Amino acid sequence: MIRxxxxxxxxxxxxxxxxxxxxxxSTMREYILQxxxxxxxxxxxxxxxxxxxxxxxxxxxxxxxxRNYGVKGQGW
Numbered sequence: 801m802i803r804x805x806x807x808x809x810x811x812x813x814x815x816x817x818x819x820x821x822x823x824x825x826s827t828m829r830e831y832i833l834q835x836x837x838x839x840x841x842x843x844x845x846x847x848x849x850x851x852x853x854x855x856x857x858x859x860x861x862x863x864x865x866x867r868n869y870g871v872k873g874q875g876w
Contacts, residue, residue, distance in 0.1 A: 809817070821827040 817828055817831070821831055
């Protein structure tokens with residue numbers, strides 16, 4: 801489903817975008833859409849990376865060689 805969303809741009813930002821896209825409004829729309837998609841995908845990847853790091857840090861906090869069969873489920 802496609803949703804319509806209008807944004808307001810500062811004049812200097814609009815002029816840069818217009819210059820980059822050679823005044824083609826359809827190209828401007830495509831550029832904005834592509835940039836948003838890339839940024840959102842990057843944020844998703846960063847979030848996954850942080851979650852993985854948190855889990856790794858948690859699991860690495862345990863003492864090495866410990867015979868604690870506790871919450872982390874080590875020793876299986």
